[in-house]
Amino acid sequence: MSVSNINQNDAAAIKAAIETVAVYDRSHWGRIKVSGDDRLRFLHNQSTNDFQSLKPGQGCDTVFVTSTARTIDLATAYIKDDAVLLMVSPNRREYLIQWLDKYIFFADKVELSDITEETAAFSLIGPKSQAILQELGVTPLETENSNQEYNIHTVETLIAVGSGLALPGYTLIFPVVHKDTIWNKLVEIGAVAMKETAWETLRIMQGRPVPEKELTEDYNPLEVGLWQTISFTKGCYIGQETIARLNTYKGVKTYLWGIKLNNYADPGSQIYIEQEKVGALTSITETTEGYYGLGYIRSKAGGVGTKVRIAENEGEIIEIPFISHQYPES
Missing domain, CATH: 2.40.30.160 (Elongation Factor Tu (Ef-tu); domain 3)
Known part of the structure; x- marks a missing residue:
């Protein structure tokens, strides 16, 4: 069945995400840095997944819930040597920082920083994602949510396994000043640009839940x-x-x-x-x-x-x- 109303650029991006590779700009998603010696114990106590078993370079998806287990947000956590980086939904960033802050007590060695504005984030989505990174001289990891710092054209970039969907891919996080340069490079070497409307369609087809829906x-x-x-x-x-x-x-x-x-x-x-x-x-x-x-x-x-x-x-x-x-x- 052919539906004429769907934007052709969106259709091409969705096709690329399934068959080759698309790139989606997730810079408007929230990025919360959790630092301090108690960071893993703190996140362990505030969400559904097991943080205390994780080591630097690993990661997980986790859900923040209310005291009666109602869902607040689905987040992805990347464990680094000195901090945990949380990728959260765009409309939950400020809420979660305030919510988490309520549970930091006087003796806790935990600090929260909103680094959304100073960083950019892209997700490569599709079976050819790894080939795109190899074009940039990167041999990426393969274990889901594992992450490592790489140098891409002199830009220090966190690359994590996972597209944010149930499709193969990687998420890149780096200083925002390099956003246009890295985006243009990814598109130049074959990633198809994906707009927000195409992401929304794809996340519904994939079944990724979002807050307020x-x-x-x-x-x-x-x-x-x-x-x-x-x-x-x-x-x-x-x-x-x-x-x-x-x-x-x-x-x-x-x-x-x-x-x-x-x-x-x-x-x-x-x-x-x-x-x-x-x-x-x-x-x-x-x-x-x-x-x-x-x-x-x-x-x-x-x-x-x-x-x-x-x-x-x-x-x-x-x-x-x-x-x-x-x-x-x-």
């Missing part, structure tokens, strides 16, 4: 499907009791799914199976293959292949690669 006060990380961000063995952290209880008693009643639709429906629209209301649409996008959405659907309503109705439109539940609804092996 999928990550809200209404849902916890298990309902979202962010199992890979949660340590069930690390002990106490904010929201841990609720998450542990949901896991132990298999208490997840709602799941985030992808939905293929035959027409547009407004986010927030109710999802029905026959006459029964089973959930709500959170995001939707138009692609060259039709409409794709994300939505929360009651777990007992059905999974992949289930037919649904949203605002008089027909739809079908599909898998999305960024998340999982599998309980981890005990």
Whole structure:
């Protein structure tokens, strides 16, 4: 099916991210530097993943949650020799700095710095990402979220494994004064420029949740499907009791799914199976293959292949690669 309304540049960038390589400017995402001797213990206690087992050069995705395990943001952490660098959603940067600051007590050796404005960040997305870096003289690491400092045309650059999606790629962080130079070089050697509109389409197709749409006060990380961000063995952290209880008693009643639709429906629209209301649409996008959405659907309503109705439109539940609804092996 060909949909004429999608921007051709966006379509080309999405195709490149899947088949070759695209570059997306993530400089507007938040970058928070956490330093001080207690930084790993502090982050360990404030989010879902196991920071105290991590060494410099490693990293992880983690979720910041409320005391009742409602989602605040999905962040990526890069462990450096002297600090932890957090990449957070654009609309959660200031909130998270204030929220984290509340939990720093007098004896804690922890400092928070917002380095968003002084740095730039790009993500290379797609199977040819490694080849692009090799063109720049870099032999990058391969373990997910692992990171290392490299010199790219005399610019000190942190390169981390991971595109921010369930597609191969790398994220580059470096001083903002070199932003145009590095962007132009990446495009010159073959990366296809990806605009915000194309990223939004791709992240919906991939199932990456974002604050105020999928990550809200209404849902916890298990309902979202962010199992890979949660340590069930690390002990106490904010929201841990609720998450542990949901896991132990298999208490997840709602799941985030992808939905293929035959027409547009407004986010927030109710999802029905026959006459029964089973959930709500959170995001939707138009692609060259039709409409794709994300939505929360009651777990007992059905999974992949289930037919649904949203605002008089027909739809079908599909898998999305960024998340999982599998309980981890005990």
